[in-house]
Amino acid sequence: xxxxHLWAVSTLIFAPFIGSFIGLLTxxxxxxxxxxxxxxxxxACGRTLGVVDLIPLLSFLVLRGRCRTCHxxxxxxxLLLEGGCLLIALWSALTQTGVMVPVTAILGWGLLLIAIxxxxxxxxxxxxxxxxGLVGALLTVGFANASPxxxxxxxxxxxxxxxxxxxxxxxxxxxxxxxxxxxxxxGAIGAWVGWQGLPSVLIWACVAxxxxxxxxxxxxxxxxPGQELPFGAFLAIGAWLTWLWGPLxxxxxxxxx
Numbered sequence: 001x002x003x004x005h006l007w008a009v010s011t012l013i014f015a016p017f018i019g020s021f022i023g024l025l026t027x028x029x030x031x032x033x034x035x036x037x038x039x040x041x042x043x044a045c046g047r048t049l050g051v052v053d054l055i056p057l058l059s060f061l062v063l064r065g066r067c068r069t070c071h072x073x074x075x076x077x078x079l080l081l082e083g084g085c086l087l088i089a090l091w092s093a094l095t096q097t098g099v100m101v102p103v104t105a106i107l108g109w110g111l112l113l114i115a116i117x118x119x120x121x122x123x124x125x126x127x128x129x130x131x132x133g134l135v136g137a138l139l140t141v142g143f144a145n146a147s148p149x150x151x152x153x154x155x156x157x158x159x160x161x162x163x164x165x166x167x168x169x170x171x172x173x174x175x176x177x178x179x180x181x182x183x184x185x186x187g188a189i190g191a192w193v194g195w196q197g198l199p200s201v202l203i204w205a206c207v208a209x210x211x212x213x214x215x216x217x218x219x220x221x222x223x224x225p226g227q228e229l230p231f232g233a234f235l236a237i238g239a240w241l242t243w244l245w246g247p248l249x250x251x252x253x254x255x256x257x
Contacts, residue, residue, distance in 0.1 A: 124181025133188030158190030
């Protein structure tokens with residue numbers, strides 16, 4: 001097994017465990033519950049979970065999605081997120097080589113966590129977005145051969161650009177058009193894709209948002225006045241596609257060449 005294969009295999013092995021941890025965070029962070037040093041326990045009976053309960057994917061399937069003690073249902077999000085993180089790792093392994101496989105998977109896992117919390121709670125906590133940007137700066141400079149200025153310029157352009165749009169919207173319309181966490185998330189994304197990739201992130205995000213709004217209209221569930229869409233989740237989609245495929249103007253140029 002070569003070192004490149006080792007990076008890929010290791011990423012695939014760790015992926016379901018990351019998914020289990022993400023599932024825990026999506027439940028405990030919004031509720032303000034401790035997550036760093038606390039033992040996992042059944043929410044229904046309070047029993048501390050053992051090793052047999054915590055094997056990603058396998059435990060849920062063997063236990064048929066229920067606690068061994070009280071038979072209460074285990075939230076299916078754990079199974080879905082463990083499988084989702086495994087798919088992100090597989091996608092990374094199929095599109096990247098060497099150390100870029102785990103680097104890409106780390107971005108995907110971080111974006112997945114942020115997207116779920118924003119989709120469910122319309123909340124983009126700084127404790128998630130800011131570390132995402134810092135990790136992006138370190139990894140892109142350390143492993144993606146980016147100049148030290150690239151993540152800094154990308155972060156500044158992402159934050160300032162979206163913050164300016166939000167300010168202008170409020171000046172014109174008289175009310176906020178986006179959450180305060182969206183500029184910070186785009187700044188964190190800019191640390192990964194650089195300033196050149198930010199227009200593509202926004203285009204993909206708008207396409208995703210319009211697709212959701214159109215889908216709701218098709219099934220006659222139009223957005224109610226004042227109802228908000230999780231733009232952070234759409235930014236996460238745009239960041240992932242831009243990281244994998246590159247800026248749209250480069251794709252178009254290469255397609256026409």
